[in-house]
Amino acid sequence: METVLGAEESVQDIDADSLDVRVKQIRYEGKGINSYEFTSVSGGKLPPFEAGAHIDVHLKNGVIRQYSLCNSSADRDRYVIAVLKDENGRGGSRAVHEGLCAGDIVTISKPRNHFALTRDAAKVILIAGGIGVTPLKAMTHELEDRGIDFEMHYCARSAEAAAFGKEFEVLRREGKLYYHFDDGNASNQLDIKKLLSHPQDRTHVYYCGPAGFMAACAAAASHWPKGTVHCEHFKAPEQAKRSPSTSVQTGGCEVTISSTGQVVQVRPEQTLADALNEAGVTVATSCCAGLCATCKVRYLEGEVEHNDFILSDDERREYLTTCVSRPVSKTLVLDL
Structure with missing residues (x-):
């Protein structure tokens, strides 16, 4: 698809491998989860992206981390990421939570996408585990814009640990979003095997979440036709x-x-x-x-x-x- 640049857009920013953006807003989204809204320093449009894309964020401690864009790809005025503070992680999430402030100038990469939505699906099943919801949230916007039938299953420990509650409320009321809060009780978990037991014609599955969740989804979808199941790891499985x-x-x-x-x-x-x-x-x-x-x-x-x-x-x-x-x-x- 050809992109036509408007007069307010910066060709230099769009062609560069990286660009500087301003942290416009930081919002509490759930227990341990903040969202960060980035806007162009010059006030122009940002490079386009499609749902599933991520950006590299260059942090003050010198590390670079990847975060999925979770806002609508139709919104060219901003990028939004959401970050769960992981006390046992490699330090990236702590550097974001403790180091980024509203008004800061941050260097990011142009969006890259290895988790794009297919163009030939009649229906899409989205399965999110914890903070793995971020790329799938962007997909809900794009699927709605394209008029594609979808259902989303969001697995989290509790309602307090789930992000984007206010934004997701409309989807929940419309019967497109189903929450699964286990509160540490395995009997409350989503039965992924049952959900994916029968492959449906022209239906694609997308899932993202922590390691155990990813393994469960992969096993449950193993009998689906090749090319209909898609996933993105946000942390390398142990075998890596x-x-x-x-x-x-x-x-x-x-x-x-x-x-x-x-x-x-x-x-x-x-x-x-x-x-x-x-x-x-x-x-x-x-x-x-x-x-x-x-x-x-x-x-x-x-x-x-x-x-x-x-x-x-x-x-x-x-x-x-x-x-x-x-x-x-x-x-x-x-x-x-």
């Missing part, structure tokens, strides 16, 4: 942290940069990203868990063990994520 496979050469690997012929030695304990950056070949990284594709690079020769959770099977024939992919062959040629 496993030790290097025995298939990885014990002597390391030589990586050749196709544009210059430079050869980079990758030690067995190193990631490709670390080895490349150590050798002066800059590769941007962000999540370092195979979740965001910031470090996606095309490879021309060699065999790769893909440990990401973002690339499709077709993409893996040409691309790898340098943060978690491991070379299996002794040599690898990168299109850099």
Whole structure:
């Protein structure tokens, strides 16, 4: 779809890899959850996005974290993210909650989308676990705009721990949103297996949430037709942290940069990203868990063990994520 820029839009901002935005508003959305509204510093329109997209947020402590956009993609005046403060996390959510204030200028990336809505669905089933509701909330806006039938199931510990209560009330009254509050009681949990027991013609499933929830959804949807089930991890499953496979050469690997012929030695304990950056070949990284594709690079020769959770099977024939992919062959040629 062609995008026509209005006079008030900044071509420089839209073409740049990143842009500065202002924190216009911070709102309490639920227990431990704040939403953050970003607007253009210049007052113009922001780059377009589609539901399911995320942005990289550059935080004051130097880390970069990805957060899903949860507002309507038709709203070009703002981006909205929601962040759950995780005391046991890697520090990103604490840096957001404790470090961002209304009026601050923050650097973000342009939106990227690896979790887009299909265009051929007659109905969509959305299943959210906890803060995994954020990309699915954006999908409710887009599905309503497109007139696509949908139902959303929102699983949370309690009503107090659920976000966007006032915004979601309309969907709840219309019978499009169903809450499932377990309060620590397994008998109150959504029966995902029952919900997904019978695949429906031209129906697609989208789910996002914590690790156990993701595993339950994957198991319940395993019999659905290929291409009808879609998910996004906001935290890498445990297997992403496993030790290097025995298939990885014990002597390391030589990586050749196709544009210059430079050869980079990758030690067995190193990631490709670390080895490349150590050798002066800059590769941007962000999540370092195979979740965001910031470090996606095309490879021309060699065999790769893909440990990401973002690339499709077709993409893996040409691309790898340098943060978690491991070379299996002794040599690898990168299109850099």
